Amino acid sequence: MSRKRLTFKVIPAEHRDTSRWPKIDTSALSQEDQQRVERLMPAVQSYLDTGRLTAAAASAGICNSALLEQVGRCLTPLADGSVLGWAGLVAQLRVSPYLRSADLPAGAKASQEGAAGAFKRFLAEHPKIKDALDNAIRKGLGKGNARAAHTPAKAVWRLFKRKVEEVITDETEYPRNQINCGRRSVERYVKDMIASDARARRTAVGAATAQALGSVGSGEHSFDLVGMDQDLMGIDAHHMDFFGSIEIEGPAGPQSIAVERIWVYVVICMKTRAVHGYSVSIRTEPVAEQIELALDMASRPWAPREIKMRGVSYCEGAGFPMGCVDGLTVFAPAALRMDSAMQSFANNVLQRSRRRLGCAVSYSAIGAWYHNDTVERLFGTLERRWFHQLPTSVGTGPKDPKKTDGAAEAVRLRVSWDELLDVVEIAIANYNATSQPGLGYRSPLEVLRANYEVERQRFVPRPVMPATMLTPRLGVAIERAVVRGSCRPGRMRRPYIQVDKATYANPQLAAAFDKIGEGVIVHVHIEDMRTVEVYLENGTYLGWMTVQHKGWRQTKHSRDVRKQINRLRDAREMADTSDDFVADFLNYLADKAAVEARERPQRVSETATRLADTLRSSGAQLSDLRQRKPTEVHVPLRPVPALSHLPAPNWD
Known part of the structure; x- marks a missing residue:
């Protein structure tokens, strides 16, 4: 390949500064190659410093053109804008891509002959085909806004094959004389273009991933904003990848019905990685109230949960900071970092939680999961160690070989929803007591204990704002x-x-x-x-x-349950009077869930999900409520007004 030789006058000043060139280690080269590099380096250095070509070439014992050739190799541009540097002096090192000089392979048996560089030469001779491939890789296949989010190499090859058949009619010409019409060459071309072209890479991996690649793993690190515990707390919600069920009395005895997956909300310290609090809900979408309840748990002393599930238990030292770490008596974060989901912008967070804790609230950019990487790492750890091991798990995605029909398995194995709450509690509590390499092989609770020891307390915790009429406690x-x-x-x-x-x-x-x-x-x-x-x-x-009403005093109920019951009463689906509205509501949901289970067995029931979440928030037992006689619903018929223009009916 002919190379345009660079001279001293046209070489940019920043490229003539060899101190910026990448260093080279010649210890792995042969003795002859080492001597060659050591002989040429002073000559190249002298020419770039003084511009005297003849004197520099003579010092190396080569002609002027040979020295310019070596300087050009050293100044070969790289993809990042830098130059190759001293590595260009290594003999037989390829510094530019190979270009075929021979004719394209022809004939019926051309696929059995050498075809090195034939594909790139073919594209160079047919620029329209090359432009079609480049547009497909960079923009995706389709027209206008109706373009595929990801274009596989197989689809690009099909486009290439159609374009070739339009131009090449003879089957003995390249690339029609190759096996599969150059499919492997197209696949390599797609791979190389994605690696070298930012626009093609953005289309291949998606806009969100491409944006993350611009900040994650780039080798550059931002300065640490936090220095101590509770300086920055991360909050996020995660839809767990497993199903549970609820057991109700059916027409032929107990019947299990699948319920929706559990939402888990966690509050984790970005410095110590300790989970200070969490909350759960069994519903389709996350709600802001659970974020507030997770913060409320973090501010109260923790007590172990009564575990009903067999085979799971707290490990030694497991628990949550408030109640397990001596000296930690307040929860007063300086800032809360949340994602950009809708529930994070509710008044519960923007007003009540922020005002009560006296802290700032920041939000991650859309799609920027790496802004809350500590929380995402927590969920990944819990899934790998606990949740994906459950028989009712749906795995990591549709392509997971261990993926199961989680709803059907929950019904078959009768995995109760409250047993899954035990798993969540144990998993998070044990996580706090598990050593991590990033913490010096200490657990988050051990790191907190080291910070809060009275003998060598490293900082004074922020004071807690007193509860007042306008700033009550969380929840x-x-x-x-x-x-x-x-x-x-x-x-x-x-x-x-x-x-x-x-x-x-x-x-x-x-x-x-x-x-x-x-x-x-x-x-x-x-x-x-x-x-x-x-x-x-x-x-x-x-x-x-x-x-005052007796029907509201009998059973504990949340505000959400109160509103659901009031909607049913307004729609005349529940009685206006009852000895226990919550019990009647639970029985109403159980009867409706049984009907849904008959219509769609082994499927998730929306009504059963509401029933499970109501039982969770109220602490009631459906078996106890079933023993009570539900209040009969007598809905009076609305009077039908008499229409004067209609004749009276003749009953004879």
Whole structure:
């Protein structure tokens, strides 16, 4: 191959600076090649410093053109914009791609002869075919916006074959005389182009992955924003890859029905990798309330869960920081880092959680999973060590050879949803007590204990903001209400407040007739709606108030369950009066889930999922509630207005 020789005047100054060239180690070369490199290096250095070609060539014992040839090899440009450097002086080192000079193979037996470089020469002689291949690799196959997200090499070869048949009609000409019409050459061409062309790589791996490749694994590292525990806490939700079931009484006895997969919400320290708290929900989509409950768990002392599943248990030292680490008495993060999912922007996070903890909230860019890499690594660890080992797991994806029909297996094996909650608890608690190479082969809890030892405490924890009327503890929503009641003779009614279509009162409020019509601040505990806390707008504390209707007092229920029951009552699907609304609601869901199970056996039931999540939040047992006689639903028929223009019916 002829090479355009570079001279001193046209070589850029930054390329003449050999101190920027990549170094070379000649110890692996033969003695003859080592002597050659050592003889040429001073000559090249002298020419690039002084520009005197004849003197530099004479010092190396070669002619002027030979020295310029070696300088050109050293200045061969690389893909990153740099030059090859001193490696260009190594004899017989190829510094440019091979180009075929012989004619293209022809004849019926051409596939049995050598065809080195024939494919690239063919593309050089047919630029339209080359442009068609390049566009398919860079943009994807299709027209306009209807283009494939990923174009496999096989599809590119089919396009190449069609284009070749349009131009080459003789089957004895290249590439039609090759086996499969040059399919292997096309595959290598696609692979090389993806490796060298950024636009083709973006199409091949997807926009999100290409964006991540621009920041992850690039060799550059940002400075560490955190230095101590609780400086930065990561929060994320993950849909677990396993199914559970719920057992209800069917027409022929107990019947298992598959429920939706579990959502797990975790709060993890970016510095120590310790999980401070978590929460779970059994539903189709994640909700913001669970993020608040996960933060609430992190701020309260941990107590071991009563494990019902056989074969799983806490390992030695397992648990959560609050309650397992001496000296850790407060949870006061400086900042929360969340992903860009919809639930992360809810008022529960933007207002209540941020105001209560007194911290900043930051959000990751869309598709930038590496901004929350500690959380993603946690979920990957839990799945590999625990969740993908379960028989009801659906594996890592459709191509996983261990993939099973998780819903059908959950029904067949009767894997209960509350047993899966035991697995989640044990997995996360044991993770906190498992040593990690990134922590010096210490567990997250051991790292925390080293930080909080009184004898060598490394930092003073941030103080916790006291709970006030406008900044209550986590898991509490602030509502405004009006004290209702009446003092009119004949229509007297004691003062009360109303929250979510239920009345609340206590002896102090019931005797305060002068407060009727005044506004109050209500603290609604979203996990237990049986009681609320009430303040006057001037800050006077009125105490705890209990729901007055007996049907709401019997069973613990969350605010979400209250709203579901109220919707059914408004739709006249549940009675307006009951001794236990929650029990009737659970029985209603169980009956409806049994009908869905008969229509779609071994499939996930939406109603059974609601039933399991209600049982989880209320702590009730369906077997105990079934023993109660459900309140009969008597829905009065709405009167039909008489139409005057219709004749009276003749019953004779």
